Amino acid sequence: AQSVSQHNHHVILSEAASLELGCNYSYGGTVNLFWYVQYPGQHLQLLLKYFSGDPLVKGIKGFEAEFIKSKFSFNLRKPSVQWSDTAEYFCAVTHGSSNTGKLIFGQGTTLQVKP
Amino acid sequence: DVKVTQSSRYLVKRTGEKVFLECVQDMDHENMFWYRQDPGLGLRLIYFSYDVKMKEKGDIPEGYSVSREKKERFSLILESASTNQTSMYLCASSLRQVPYFNTEAFFGQGTRLTVV
Numbered sequence: 001a002q003s004v005s006q007h008n009h010h011v012i013l014s015e016a017a018s019l020e021l022g023c024n025y026s027y028g029g030t031v032n033l034f035w036y037v038q039y040p041g042q043h044l045q046l047l048l049k050y051f052s053g054d055p056l057v058k059g060i061k062g063f064e065a066e067f068i069k070s071k072f073s074f075n076l077r078k079p080s081v082q083w084s085d086t087a088e089y090f091c092a093v094t095h096g097s098s099n100t101g102k103l104i105f106g107q108g109t110t111l112q113v114k115p
Numbered sequence: 116d117v118k119v120t121q122s123s124r125y126l127v128k129r130t131g132e133k134v135f136l137e138c139v140q141d142m143d144h145e146n147m148f149w150y151r152q153d154p155g156l157g158l159r160l161i162y163f164s165y166d167v168k169m170k171e172k173g174d175i176p177e178g179y180s181v182s183r184e185k186k187e188r189f190s191l192i193l194e195s196a197s198t199n200q201t202s203m204y205l206c207a208s209s210l211r212q213v214p215y216f217n218t219e220a221f222f223g224q225g226t227r228l229t230v231v
Contacts, residue, residue, distance in 0.1 A: 036222075043225065044207075046219045046220075101146050101165070101209055101210075101220075102160070102163050102165075102173075103148060103207070104160060104174075105158035105159075107155065108157040
């Protein structure tokens, strides 16, 4: 079965530090990849998405992610985090060839940014 | 803006009760999803519907059923609530995926269900 793994469950950083959150998926075919964020007390919202083309994807608030097909990975990065980036981050995937769009999530990573 | 509305933010139910969680979306999306969110486990898919009256089991369907009689509404039913179903429940919707092209999912605010 298709699955998504996020290796870092809880990350603590100081402001201005660089961030990289790992995400790996198990499906061998074409995939669509997403990062969602959930700020405290708010609903999930999309940070960025990859469907095809340039494997380096830029999202909102200075986030980016790189799709590396050979490693089945879609890691999220930000060069310099801010206190307001404190949130829970979820990686998600759908099969690219699917005609429905069943969306599977990873376990999530809690990011705490210290001022 | 897409709006996904869940009927309740907080619910407290007794063990053995039949519980209905309702979700409505206003953007004519074909796909609707129910997830539960638990600390350290992320979002786990309970059920997925890709059209009216169509449903597909997710990773953890046991103890749950769903109903999709109208395109805009997707209901999650706990046939006999148990304490291990205490959780945050999230509803989402998206357009049907065309092969090799997808759209994002939009989420409701969640329903915090406590079963006592």
